[in-house]
Amino acid sequence: MIPSPDDAHDLTRAVLRPARGYHAFEACVEQLATTIRLGVYPRGTTLPPERELATRLNVSRSTLREAMAALRQAGLVETRRGRGGGTVVTLKPRTPSARAASRLTAAQRQDWLDALEFRRIVEPGAAELAAGQRLGDTGRAQLEAAHADVVAARKPAQHRQADSRFHLTVATLTGSPRVIEAVTSVQATLHEMLLAIPVLEANIGHSDRQHAALVRAILAGDQERAGRVMTEHCDDTAALLRGLVG
Amino acid sequence: MIPSPDDAHDLTRAVLRPARGYHAFEACVEQLATTIRLGVYPRGTTLPPERELATRLNVSRSTLREAMAALRQAGLVETRRGRGGGTVVTLKPRTPSARAASRLTAAQRQDWLDALEFRRIVEPGAAELAAGQRLGDTGRAQLEAAHADVVAARKPAQHRQADSRFHLTVATLTGSPRVIEAVTSVQATLHEMLLAIPVLEANIGHSDRQHAALVRAILAGDQERAGRVMTEHCDDTAALLRGLVG
DNA sequence: CGAAATTGGTATGAACTCCGACCATTGACA
DNA sequence: TGTCAATGGTCGGAGTTCATACCAATTTCG
Numbered sequence: 001m002i003p004s005p006d007d008a009h010d011l012t013r014a015v016l017r018p019a020r021g022y023h024a025f026e027a028c029v030e031q032l033a034t035t036i037r038l039g040v041y042p043r044g045t046t047l048p049p050e051r052e053l054a055t056r057l058n059v060s061r062s063t064l065r066e067a068m069a070a071l072r073q074a075g076l077v078e079t080r081r082g083r084g085g086g087t088v089v090t091l092k093p094r095t096p097s098a099r100a101a102s103r104l105t106a107a108q109r110q111d112w113l114d115a116l117e118f119r120r121i122v123e124p125g126a127a128e129l130a131a132g133q134r135l136g137d138t139g140r141a142q143l144e145a146a147h148a149d150v151v152a153a154r155k156p157a158q159h160r161q162a163d164s165r166f167h168l169t170v171a172t173l174t175g176s177p178r179v180i181e182a183v184t185s186v187q188a189t190l191h192e193m194l195l196a197i198p199v200l201e202a203n204i205g206h207s208d209r210q211h212a213a214l215v216r217a218i219l220a221g222d223q224e225r226a227g228r229v230m231t232e233h234c235d236d237t238a239a240l241l242r243g244l245v246g
Numbered sequence: 247m248i249p250s251p252d253d254a255h256d257l258t259r260a261v262l263r264p265a266r267g268y269h270a271f272e273a274c275v276e277q278l279a280t281t282i283r284l285g286v287y288p289r290g291t292t293l294p295p296e297r298e299l300a301t302r303l304n305v306s307r308s309t310l311r312e313a314m315a316a317l318r319q320a321g322l323v324e325t326r327r328g329r330g331g332g333t334v335v336t337l338k339p340r341t342p343s344a345r346a347a348s349r350l351t352a353a354q355r356q357d358w359l360d361a362l363e364f365r366r367i368v369e370p371g372a373a374e375l376a377a378g379q380r381l382g383d384t385g386r387a388q389l390e391a392a393h394a395d396v397v398a399a400r401k402p403a404q405h406r407q408a409d410s411r412f413h414l415t416v417a418t419l420t421g422s423p424r425v426i427e428a429v430t431s432v433q434a435t436l437h438e439m440l441l442a443i444p445v446l447e448a449n450i451g452h453s454d455r456q457h458a459a460l461v462r463a464i465l466a467g468d469q470e471r472a473g474r475v476m477t478e479h480c481d482d483t484a485a486l487l488r489g490l491v492g
Numbered sequence: 493c494g495a496a497a498t499t500g501g502t503a504t505g506a507a508c509t510c511c512g513a514c515c516a517t518t519g520a521c522a
Numbered sequence: 523t524g525t526c527a528a529t530g531g532t533c534g535g536a537g538t539t540c541a542t543a544c545c546a547a548t549t550t551c552g
Contacts (some may be wrong), residue, residue: 023539024509049529060510065531082518083528111423118424121371129363177357178364182428269509270539295499306540311501328548329498 024059028067031057034188036076036089039161040168043093046086047077093157094195104196104245112245115189116238122182123167124230130173131218131226139173140219146170147215151208159204164191166211170218190237197244206236270305274313277303280434282322282335285407286414289339292332293323339403340441350442350491358491361435362484368428369413370476375420377464377472385419386465392416393461397454405450410437412457416464436483443490452482 032053041047048056054064068087071077076091133139146162146169153159164187171183210233217226278299287293294302300310314333317323322337379385392408392415399405410433417429456479463472 051529062511062532063509066509068530079530080518081516081530083526084519085517085529087530114422114424117375117420117422118428121368121375121425122428125367125371129367174363176360176363178360178431179367182364185424297499308541309539312539314500325500326548327500327546329496330549331499331547333500 024063025066025070028057028059028064029070032067032071033074033076034191036071036091037094037161038164038168038187038191039093040165041089042161043089043091046088049086093155093161095155095157109245112189112193113242115186115193116234116241118182119186119190120231120234120238122179122186123170123234124227126171126174126179126183127214127218127230128223128227129176129179130170131221131223133173133175134221135173135219142169143173143215143218147211150211156198156204160191160194163207170214173218193241193245197241203236203240207233210236270309271312271316274303274305274310275316278313278317279320279322280437282317282337283340283407284410284414284430284433284437285339286411287335288407289335289337292334295332339401339407341401341403355491358435358439359488361432361439362480362487364428365432365436366477366480366484368425368432369416369480370473372417372420372425372429373460373464373476374469374473375422375425376416377467377469379419379421380467381419381465388415389419389461389464393457396457402444402450406437406440409453416460419464439487439491443487449482449486453479456482 032047035041047053050061050064050068054061057064068077068079072079072087076089077087078090079085079087135143146166149162150159150166153162167183167187168180171180174180210229214226214229214233217229278293281287293299296307296310296314300307303310314323314325318325318333322335323333324336325331325333381389392412395408396405396412399408413429413433414426417426420426456475460472460475460479463475
C-alpha cells in the first residue's frame with residue numbers, strides 16, 4: 001500500500017530541515033563562543049592553535065581566522081603572536097540577569113521549551129549510559145573533579161559554567177559522539193535560558209544534592225538510579241524554567 | 247577553582263565538532279536521497295517544486311538544482327517541465343543484500359554501533375513523549391495508517407520503508423523539532439545498516455508485534471509502557487545487528 | 493482556442509570559502 | 523647567544539554558493 005502524497009506531507013514538513021543553517025564563518029563564531037561561554041575553555045586558558053582548530057572544525061584557516069577576529073572584537077579572547085603565544089580566553093563569566101528575558105520572540109520561547117523536552121530524554125540517557133560504562137581511573141577522576149568544581153564555585157556565574165562542564169563531562173564519559181553532540185547542543189540552549197533567568201540560591205543547593213547523588217550512582221555503576229536521578233534533576237530545572245518562561 | 251587547560255582538553259576534544267561537514271551541494275544530495283530512501287517520499291510521488299525545496303533546505307535554487315541533477319543521474323528521480331510537472335520519485339525500494347557488509351571500515355562500524363546506542367535513548371524518549379501528547383483524530387489516524395502500512399507490506403524492501411515511516415511518524419507526533427531531527431538521523435543510519443544486513447522473516451514478525459503493542463500504548467496514553475516497549479524493540483533490533491556487524 | 497499560471501532551465505556577477513604558500517614575531521633550547 | 527620551532531598574519535587564485543532576473547515548456551481554465 002502506497003501512502004498518498006498527502007499522508008507523506010506532514011512527515012516531510014517535519015523531516016526536511018535546513019541543510020546548512022548559516023555560513024561557515026557564523027557557525028564557527030557561534031560554536032566557539034558557546035564553547036567559551038559554557039566554560040569548556042575557562043578564563044585564562046589558551047585555545048588550541050588556529051591550524052588545529054581549523055582542522056577540528058573542518059573549516060579553512062582563513063575562515064576560522066575571521067571567526068577569531070570576531071571573538072576578539074567582541075572581547076571574548078585576546079591574541080599574542082610567536083611561539084608560546086596563541087589566543088587566550090578573557091571573557092569573564094556573565095552573571096545571570098533578567099534583562100534579556102523581556103524581549104523574547106515566540107519562536108525563541110518555543111525553542112527553549114523544546115530544548116527542555118529534548119533534554120529530559122537525552123541527559124538521563126547519557127547518565128544511564130555513563131553508569132554502564134566501565135570507567136577507568138581517569139574517567140572517575142574527571143567526573144569527581146567536575147563535580148568538585150561545581151560544589152566549590154562561589155559566584156553564580158562560575159557556578160553556571162561549572163554546572164555546564166559537569167553535564168558535558170557526564171556526556172563525555174559515555175564515549176558516544178552522538179550523545180555528546182546532543183548534550184552539548186542542549187546545554188548551549190540551557191545556558192542561554194539561565195543567563196536570561198536568574199535562579200535562586202535555594203535551587204542551587206537542591207541542584208547540587210542531585211549532582212552528588214548522580215555522581216554516586218554513576219561511580220557505583222547503577223544505571224537505573226543514574227537515569228532516575230538525572231530525570232528528576234531535569235524535571236526540577238525544567239519546572240522552574242517553564243514557570244519563568246511562561 | 248579554575249581547571250587547568252589539561253582538564254579541559256578531553257572535554258574540548260569531544261565537544262568541538264565540524265561546524266560544517268560538507269558542501270551545501272553534498273548536504274542536499276545526502277538529505278534528499280535519505281528522505282527518498284527512507285520512503286518519506288515513496289515511489290511515484292512528486293517532490294515539492296524546486297523553489298519550495300530550496301527555501302526549505304535554506305539553500306539557493308542553483309545549488310538545489312545541482313543536487314537534483316545528481317539525484318536524476320543516480321536514477322532516484324525523473325523530472326518533467328511545465329505546469330503540473332515536477333520531479334517524481336522513481337527509485338524502487340532496494341532489497342536488502344549482504345554484499346555491502348564486507349567492505350566496512352572501522353570508522354563505519356563504530357558509527358553504526360554509536361547509532362544503536364543513541365537510538366536506544368532517543369526513540370524510547372520519543373515514544374514516551376508521543377504517548378504523553380493529547381493526540382487529535384488526525385494524529386491517531388496517522389499513527390494507525392503508518393502502522394497499517396507496515397503490517398500490509400509484503401516485500402522486504404517495502405517493509406523496510408514502511409518501518410522507517412512508522413518510526414518517523416511516532417517522532418512527528420511528539421511535535422518536538424529536536425526529537426524529530428534526532429530520530430531522522432538515527433533512522434537514516436539504521437536504514438543503511440539494514441540494507442547491508444538482511445534480516446530474517448521471523449524477526450520481522452517479532453518486530454511487528456512490538457509495533458502493535460507500541461501503537462496501543464501510545465493511543466492509550468500510557469507513557470511508561472510506550473517507553474518500555476520501544477526500549478525492548480530497540481534492544482532486540484540492536485542485539486541482532488550487533489551480532490551481524492561484529 | 494488563447495491567456496495565465498506553474499514549473500523546470502539558463503545565465504551572470506557578487507560574495508563567500510578554500511587551499512596553499514609564504515612572512516613576521518616570539519619564546520624555547522641547544 | 524644564536525638557531526629553531528611554534529604560532530599568528532598576509533596574500534592570491536580557484537572553486538562554491540548565492541541572489542536575481544529572465545527563458546522555455548506545459549497544463550489549466552476562462
